[in-house]
Amino acid sequence: MSIVGMDAEIPAGGVVVVIDVIRAFTTAAVAFERGVTEIACAPTVEAGRSLRRLHPDRLLVGESDGLKPADFDFGNSPFEMSVERWEGRRMIQATSNGTLGLARCPAPAALLAASARNVGATARWIASNHADVPYTLLCTGRTAEDWACARHLAGLLDGSAPGRAELVAGILDGAAEHSRRYAGLPASERVDLSSDLSFCCDVDRSDFAMVGEVREDHVVLTRVTC
Template sequence: MDTEIPAGGVVVVIDVIRAFTTAAVAFERGVAEIACAPSVEVGRSLRRLYPDRLLVGETGGLKPADFDFGNSPSEMSMAQLAGRRLIQATSNGTLGLARCRAPAALLAVSARNVGATARWIASNHADTPCTLVCTGRTAEDWACARYLGGLLDGSAPVRADLVTGIMEGAAEHARRYARLPASERVDLSTDLHFCCDVDRSAFAMVGEVRNDHVVLARVPC
């Protein structure tokens, strides 16, 4: 996520474990829009402005005490969300969106909606330069970037390779969490199958840049 993001192109921000998998499941559950904040502090400020919105996210991978939900697709899958608006704040994914200030188009992607994202780009910006931004340093985001890049250039990437990359990334996360005190560890076990469910969501998540956040909308593809 340290790379410079050029203005004027299509920017796709990738976070498989777990921000944009969580967002995709929320849209599947009927959420109207998601305001993606670059920090929990901005998320809380947005909540004060819009108290009817649900606050979703994490710090250090764990749900802050004043948030309605953690950064968990499993939690989203069981929530009553039809017609609701969310505010999401995460350490990597939503922060990555906020770094993109002047794109021709801005999208959020996980494995869950990678095919729809490729179709949206091909239909709307086929001739526009495209930058893929991995928000983490673990294997799952890079695997998703390779898979999406293959879809965009027509090289027919292998779905099993993407799932393998996600599992490798999950193992990297697990090794890192194992070194932390028990109170700071994150259990990904209930979320992982959502993260590996390639192309479950037949929509792109298209962002609109606001002053201090990005609003995601669900666009069927």
């Protein structure tokens, strides 16, 4: 088992869990909860636009520097995804960290996306399907929340009972780091996390793993109940 950041080499043939708590894979989890059936994760905003041109009926969701591009349907916001039902819709997601992280794993035995919202289901899926395969937990951000989620997931996979309160504290620490960074930016470039943070802290709300299938230029996530 290893917990690594985005600058690490990801070994082939293992289970890889890509973690982005604030906010990509919390947004993805909420989208699945609200009825989305499939999420095509693009490594860049431009790749997301290219997929949208091929599939104009799909929702286009994501961010550049934390903010919604003008031609996207929604930003990288679990709150925005929560306000409507999306039964049967497919989605394209492009973010600076989470979806880019998925693209860094070309030959895994299994590839999953996780946040605190589905961390328990992710552990159950791995235990049921790849219990004896080495795994790598890839933290896509440098702030505290992804690393707290990775430690929590590692504890679950090792058979311990990590505390939920410690994970939530790590997410709040990460949110505070984000806020301090945003405070130094012009108002037009600041990201308001206030409506999203409760979704990011809602540990194990989702009862499904988000399992990835590597395609030529993107990764497709599907929901697998665990």
